[in-house]
Amino acid sequence: MKRSRHPRTSSRLLVVDDDRIHRRLVVKGLGEIDGVEIHEVEDGIAARDYLAQHPVDVVVTDVMMPRMDGLALIRWAREERKRPIWIILSGLDTFDAAVEAIHLGAFDFLPKPLHIKRLQVSVKNALRHRRLLAEKRRLRRELENKVHQLEGMCRILEEQAEHIRDDLKRAEAIQSALLPQSPPQLPGFMIHSLYRPGHCIGGDLYDVVRANDRYVILYVADASGHGVSAAMLSVLFKQRLQIADPGTGRVLSPGLALEKVSGELFNAITTPGMFVTAAYCVLDLREKKLRCASAGHPPVQVVRENGETVSIRCTGPALGLSRSVSFAQEELELQSGDQLLLYTDGLTDQPSGTALKVSKLIELLTGNGSPGIDLLRRLFREATAGTGVERDDVTMVSVVVRSGASVFDNQAGKDEKKKPRVPAPPPVSILFAEANGKAHISLQGRGTYTQSDAFFEAAFACVDAGQALTVDLSECEYLDSTFLGTLHALVDHAEVAGVRVTLQGVREYVRGLFEELKMDTVISRIAEERTAPPARLQPLQPSEKGKKPDYRMILWAHEILASLSEQNREKFDFVIQTLRRELGEA
Amino acid sequence: MVASSPSDDKPSEENADARPVLDWELAKRRTAGSEEILQELAELFLEEGPKLLEKLDEAVEKESAEEISMAGHKLKGSVEVFAAERAKELALRLENVDSESDPAETREVLDRLGRELSAVLDYLRGRVGGKEQAEGAGP
Numbered sequence: 001m002k003r004s005r006h007p008r009t010s011s012r013l014l015v016v017d018d019d020r021i022h023r024r025l026v027v028k029g030l031g032e033i034d035g036v037e038i039h040e041v042e043d044g045i046a047a048r049d050y051l052a053q054h055p056v057d058v059v060v061t062d063v064m065m066p067r068m069d070g071l072a073l074i075r076w077a078r079e080e081r082k083r084p085i086w087i088i089l090s091g092l093d094t095f096d097a098a099v100e101a102i103h104l105g106a107f108d109f110l111p112k113p114l115h116i117k118r119l120q121v122s123v124k125n126a127l128r129h130r131r132l133l134a135e136k137r138r139l140r141r142e143l144e145n146k147v148h149q150l151e152g153m154c155r156i157l158e159e160q161a162e163h164i165r166d167d168l169k170r171a172e173a174i175q176s177a178l179l180p181q182s183p184p185q186l187p188g189f190m191i192h193s194l195y196r197p198g199h200c201i202g203g204d205l206y207d208v209v210r211a212n213d214r215y216v217i218l219y220v221a222d223a224s225g226h227g228v229s230a231a232m233l234s235v236l237f238k239q240r241l242q243i244a245d246p247g248t249g250r251v252l253s254p255g256l257a258l259e260k261v262s263g264e265l266f267n268a269i270t271t272p273g274m275f276v277t278a279a280y281c282v283l284d285l286r287e288k289k290l291r292c293a294s295a296g297h298p299p300v301q302v303v304r305e306n307g308e309t310v311s312i313r314c315t316g317p318a319l320g321l322s323r324s325v326s327f328a329q330e331e332l333e334l335q336s337g338d339q340l341l342l343y344t345d346g347l348t349d350q351p352s353g354t355a356l357k358v359s360k361l362i363e364l365l366t367g368n369g370s371p372g373i374d375l376l377r378r379l380f381r382e383a384t385a386g387t388g389v390e391r392d393d394v395t396m397v398s399v400v401v402r403s404g405a406s407v408f409d410n411q412a413g414k415d416e417k418k419k420p421r422v423p424a425p426p427p428v429s430i431l432f433a434e435a436n437g438k439a440h441i442s443l444q445g446r447g448t449y450t451q452s453d454a455f456f457e458a459a460f461a462c463v464d465a466g467q468a469l470t471v472d473l474s475e476c477e478y479l480d481s482t483f484l485g486t487l488h489a490l491v492d493h494a495e496v497a498g499v500r501v502t503l504q505g506v507r508e509y510v511r512g513l514f515e516e517l518k519m520d521t522v523i524s525r526i527a528e529e530r531t532a533p534p535a536r537l538q539p540l541q542p543s544e545k546g547k548k549p550d551y552r553m554i555l556w557a558h559e560i561l562a563s564l565s566e567q568n569r570e571k572f573d574f575v576i577q578t579l580r581r582e583l584g585e586a
Numbered sequence: 587m588v589a590s591s592p593s594d595d596k597p598s599e600e601n602a603d604a605r606p607v608l609d610w611e612l613a614k615r616r617t618a619g620s621e622e623i624l625q626e627l628a629e630l631f632l633e634e635g636p637k638l639l640e641k642l643d644e645a646v647e648k649e650s651a652e653e654i655s656m657a658g659h660k661l662k663g664s665v666e667v668f669a670a671e672r673a674k675e676l677a678l679r680l681e682n683v684d685s686e687s688d689p690a691e692t693r694e695v696l697d698r699l700g701r702e703l704s705a706v707l708d709y710l711r712g713r714v715g716g717k718e719q720a721e722g723a724g725p
Binding site: 091 | 615616617618620623626627630631634656659660663664666667669678681
């Protein structure tokens with residue numbers, strides 16, 4: 001009854017046939033396959049007893065046998081022994097039974113009289129199928145483990161990010177303590193400031209210090225970079241800056257003060273790319289004179305009451321770049337009504353949004369009737385309109401030669417910063433409606449693999465039902481390759497089925513994607529005119545699979561795209577190979 | 587090579603059938619060209635064939651349609667392996683026997699199958715013996 005050809009590592013095959021001749025033929029044929037162990041029994045009952053005791057990979061069984069026939073055996077195994085793969089041997093007289101066996105999940109059926117080559121191919125396929133299933137299960141487990149690990153890591157990172165955010169908030173509080181808290185009251189002068197760091201903390205710094213009865217020091221500085229490193233650099237600048245000679249107590253001229261601090265920073269900073277720009281002024285209250293030096297900083301703007309404007313430009317390089325530098329200085333006789341504005345480049349040079357042009361800045365300064373703190377706030381609004389989370393620091397200090405109250409605004413834009421972080425772009429919404437035997441699908445937002453199966457199911461169902469379908473992309477800003485492949489398959493499928501699929505409202509960017517991927521059939525379905533969507537569009541629920549990506553679908557979509565051009569084939573080759581490996585396909 | 591009897595009821599039909607008793611080459615194609623496997627199967631059938639026929643004979647004697655059908659099916663499967671077409675057709679007629687069938691006719695088919703089967707067995711004996719001869723006559 002038992003022929004053991006190989007040790008236990010081999011695959012175990014069971015042959016069930018009451019006809020000894022035929023059974024021998026099967027066993028002989030199977031014996032030529034490498035790595036198999038073959039057992040034979042003569043009817044369903046014997047097979048059932050064997051299967052109950054031993055793990056079997058593939059069963060090759062006859063249909064018509066005494067005591068228990070092949071179908072009864074498969075039905076029993078479906079409940080009790082799910083492991084084996086079934087191959088049915090059948091003559092024409094039992095063809096119906098063979099069909100039923102396939103319905104019951106049999107892998108293959110082979111006609112009698114048997115041809116052993118066909119038997120060998122079928123059994124080898126079955127064994128490969130088994131291995132692939134096992135491999136797939138293993139990969140799935142591995143993937144689930146990895147996802148689990150990644151989720152754990154994400155949680156840790158989120159916790160760490162939360163710690164860092166808390167730290168940054170504390171740092172912000174410390175940094176704002178470094179700023180002057182209240183303006184000195186100077187007869188005949190108003191001094192205003194406005195300070196808005198871009199992140200929690202930033203590299204801008206300013207100060208207004210009354211050195212003695214005669215002199216007031218004002219400066220605005222901007223440390224290179226952003227965030228913590230820039231903030232620490234600005235602290236270093238403040239710590240090293242001397243406004244007066246420590247020996248004599250004499251107030252240093254702007255040029256000399258910058259020269260000294262530049263040397264100090266050069267010695268302290270060993271990392272390249274770190275420097276500070278600054279505009280530094282000494283206001284002589286007695287003589288009503290201003291002396292100013294600028295280290296690589298945006299110009300100090302002066303607007304006189306008669307409309308005349310003066311820009312005091314750089315008088316030397318940024319601080320910390322070289323050991324010994326000297327700064328020229330400019331002197332200005334102040335007149336009643338003069339306005340001076342010191343500012344950092346955040347005012348005129350935002351990375352995004354509508355930065356304020358210098359000419360516009362001067363226009364605003366000139367045209368304003370009351371050069372108070374409101375003017376600085378207005379300048380800030382103008383400069384930062386349209387900027388997002390990436391806004392650069394903005395700092396302004398203004399001096400107005402006129403009596404009045406001075407205001408320092410270091411509020412760091414509390415309201416503005418309560419804005420939630422920019423939310424992730426919403427995924428695509430798929431809206432669906434049927435009217436007058438026609439179907440309409442609107443895609444809104446970004447279409448990615450996570451919703452392509454919901455789209456696939458809805459759209460293919462329409463085509464299969466012979467319904468003309470309009471796909472509206474006017475609200476769709478992006479489609480990923482899985483979605484694009486699915487769309488192409490849909491159009492092809494509709495073409496074959498003779499059903500009309502029309503695309504409308506295709507945006508330039510999306511059309512560009514079609515063109516880049518040579519999706520000519522899809523492009524040919526784009527309608528120039530857009531018809532209004534039906535009134536009642538219902539959102540389609542993502543399929544239950546929605547949460548987990550359907551790799552088979554992703555693979556399928558990429559294979560479709562790859563078939564469109566050689567370029568696509570190269571482009572998606574890596575994805576396709578990787579997915580095939582993951583899915584255990586050859 | 588075909589065993590026929592002039593006393594048969596339908597001599598003309600049997601005599602008119604010019605097909606060989608079996609098609610060894612066709613059978614060999616199904617064993618992927620292996621003479622060795624086919625000879626092994628032939629040896630097995632030399633043992634098994636007479637037993638199957640005996641079982642059929644008993645079933646016909648008992649006039650048990652179910653047993654006749656089962657045994658006919660099994661014999662059909664075996665002779666099919668050797669592409670013995672006529673034997674297969676006769677076995678199929680027995681497989682199709684039911685309670686309505688005429689026992690006399692069933693007996694007659696069985697007799698014809700018996701003669702056909704002995705021709706098949708003769709042929710196979712020749713093949714198996716041929717192998718022995720061939721091996722004996724080898725260089």
